[in-house]
Amino acid sequence: MLHPLRSHIESVSQLTDEEFEFVLSHFTPVKLKKHSALVREGDMVKHEYFVMKGCLRSYMTDADTGKEYTYQFAVEHWWISEREAFVKQIPAATTIECMEDCELLALSYDNRLKLGRELWKYEHYLSTKSALGYVALQKRLQLLLKGSTKERFENFVQQYPHLYNRIPKSIIATYLGVSRETISRLYRK
Amino acid sequence: MLHPLRSHIESVSQLTDEEFEFVLSHFTPVKLKKHSALVREGDMVKHEYFVMKGCLRSYMTDADTGKEYTYQFAVEHWWISEREAFVKQIPAATTIECMEDCELLALSYDNRLKLGRELWKYEHYLSTKSALGYVALQKRLQLLLKGSTKERFENFVQQYPHLYNRIPKSIIATYLGVSRETISRLYRK
Numbered sequence: 473m474l475h476p477l478r479s480h481i482e483s484v485s486q487l488t489d490e491e492f493e494f495v496l497s498h499f500t501p502v503k504l505k506k507h508s509a510l511v512r513e514g515d516m517v518k519h520e521y522f523v524m525k526g527c528l529r530s531y532m533t534d535a536d537t538g539k540e541y542t543y544q545f546a547v548e549h550w551w552i553s554e555r556e557a558f559v560k561q562i563p564a565a566t567t568i569e570c571m572e573d574c575e576l577l578a579l580s581y582d583n584r585l586k587l588g589r590e591l592w593k594y595e596h597y598l599s600t601k602s603a604l605g606y607v608a609l610q611k612r613l614q615l616l617l618k619g620s621t622k623e624r625f626e627n628f629v630q631q632y633p634h635l636y637n638r639i640p641k642s643i644i645a646t647y648l649g650v651s652r653e654t655i656s657r658l659y660r661k
Numbered sequence: 662m663l664h665p666l667r668s669h670i671e672s673v674s675q676l677t678d679e680e681f682e683f684v685l686s687h688f689t690p691v692k693l694k695k696h697s698a699l700v701r702e703g704d705m706v707k708h709e710y711f712v713m714k715g716c717l718r719s720y721m722t723d724a725d726t727g728k729e730y731t732y733q734f735a736v737e738h739w740w741i742s743e744r745e746a747f748v749k750q751i752p753a754a755t756t757i758e759c760m761e762d763c764e765l766l767a768l769s770y771d772n773r774l775k776l777g778r779e780l781w782k783y784e785h786y787l788s789t790k791s792a793l794g795y796v797a798l799q800k801r802l803q804l805l806l807k808g809s810t811k812e813r814f815e816n817f818v819q820q821y822p823h824l825y826n827r828i829p830k831s832i833i834a835t836y837l838g839v840s841r842e843t844i845s846r847l848y849r850k
Contacts, residue, residue, distance in 0.1 A: 534807065541807050543799065556796040588785060595784045596777060602791030607745040609798045610732065616805050617838045618723065618730050649806045 476549045477522050477577060484600045485593035495594060498583040502576040510576075511554045511568040516561070519578040520553035521546075526574030527638060528552055530566045531646065542647040545635055551601075571639065621650045625658045665738045666711050666766060673789045674782035684783060687772040691765040699765075700743045700757040705750070708767040709742035710735075715763030716827060717741055719755045720835065731836040734824055740790075760828065810839045814847045 474482070477499070478492045487495070502521070504510060510528060511517055523546050530552065531542045543566060546552035557564040558581065579587075588595035615624050625648060629636045636644070645655040663671075666688070667681045676684070691710070693699060699717060700706055712735050719741065720731045732755060735741035746753040747770065768776075777784035804813050814837060818825045825833070834844040 532803070532807070541803070543803060543806075555792070555799060559792045559796055588788065589781075592778075592781055592784065595781065595788055599777065599784055599788035599791055602788055602795055603744070603748045606791055606795050606798060607748055609795060609802065610744060613798065613802050613805065614721070614730070614732060616802065617732075618721070 476524065480522070480549055481594070481597050484597040487593060491591060491593065494591065495587060498587055499577040499579050502574075502578050504570045504574045504576070506570055506573050508570050509567055510552075510570060510574075511557075511564050511566070513564055513567050515554075515557070515564045517554045517557040517564050519580050520551060520555075520558055520584065521576040521578050523548055523550050523552060524575040524577060526570060526572045526576075527635075528568055528570050528574060529639075529643065529647075530554065530568045532566045540646045541649075542643055545632075545639065545647065547635065547638070571643075616649060621648070621654055622658065624648045624650070625655070665713065669711070669738055670783070670786050673786040676782060680780060680782065683780065684776060687776055688766040688768050691763075691767050693759045693763045693765070695759055695762050697759050698756055699741075699759060699763075700746075700753050700755070702753055702756050704743075704746070704753045706743045706746040706753050708769050709740060709744075709747055709773065710765040710767050712737055712739050712741060713764040713766060715759060715761045715765075716824075717757055717759050717763060718828075718832065718836075719743065719757045721755045729835045730838075731832055734821075734828065734836065736824065736827070760832075805838060810837070810843055811847065813837045813839070814844070 475492065475496070477496065478487060481487060481492075481495065499522070510521065511530075513532070525548060528546045529542050530544045531540050533540050544552065552568060554564040554566055554568060556562070561581065584598075588598055615627055619627065628644065628648060641655050641659055642652050645652050648655070664681065664685070666685065667676060670676060670681075670684065688711070699710065700719075702721070714737060717735045718731050719733045720729050722729050733741065741757060743753040743755055743757060745751070750770065773787075777787055804816055808816065817833065817837060830844050830848055831841050834841050837844070
C-alpha cells in the first residue's frame, strides 16, 4: 500500500521511489497521548505535522469569558500546525491538543524550505495544497458570514461525516460558532 | 522605481532583471471602467489578476433574500481572482466588480503553471504568498467567530486604514457581516 504521505503528495505531483525516500528522510515520527498538547499558546512553532493516526484540534480560549473557539480539526492524512506561528516564526496564539492518541510525522521549518528548494515537485505540492486550503477556508468563511446555524451544521455533517461521529458535539459547537444547546437540538433532528 | 509586481515577488525571492522580464512577459494588461464586472457568477475563470490601479471587490448575492455578501477587496498591489473557480477550473460562484476604474495585469492559469515550472523562485513566491494568505484568512475567520461587531470594525479600520476611507460604508458592512445601521453607528464614534 502506498504511504499516506506519498498519496497526498502524488495527488499533486507523481514521485519516483527515490524522490519519496528523499522526502520522507526529512520527517521525524512523533507519538502523543490523548489530551496532550502538541503546541501551547506562546510556544515557538518549529514544525508542521502530517497526521498518520488520531485526531487533533486547534483552539483559543477567550481570556475574558473563558469560552473556547475551535479553529481547525485534523485527522488521518491531514496537515496541522499553528500556521501563523510556523509561517511567520512568531509565538503561537492557539493551542493544538490531541483528542485521541496520535501518531504524527513532523517536518521542521528548515526542512520544509530545504525540500521545496531541492525538489521542485515538493514546492509545487506546497503551492497547490496552500491554494486549495485557502479555497476551503474561504468556503468556511462564506458559510459563517452567510449561512444560518442549521446550514452551517448540515454543511459540516455533509463535508465531514467521519468527524461528526468522532468528535464530541460540544467541541463541534465551538467550531461552528453555535451554542451547545443549539447543537444538541440539531443533532436530535 | 521598482515595478510593483517585482517588489511583490521580491518580498519573497530576489529576481535578476532578466528573470523579472521573463515573468512580466507572461502577463497581459487589462483596463476596466468603474462598475464593470471582471468575473460574473457562472463564468469560467481563466486568469488571476495583479492590481496596478483601482479597487475591486468579490461578492455573492443571496438568491432568497437579495442580500449581498462581500468576500474580498483588492486595491493596488494585491492579487484578486475567483480563487476556487481559478484553482479548480470550475464555474465562478461569486462576482468580481470594479469599484473604480481599474488597471490590472492578467496571468492565465497555464502561464501560472508554466512560470512556476520554469522559474523555481516563482513557485516559491506562490507557495509562500498562499501560506500567508491562508493565515490572513484564518485571522479574519477567528474574528468572525469570536469578535464582537465593534471589534470586527475596529480591526478592519486598523488593518486597512486606506480601505476604510475609500470604500462605501454600506459595502464594508457586507464584508464584516453587520447591518448598515450598525456600521453607521460605529462610523460616528
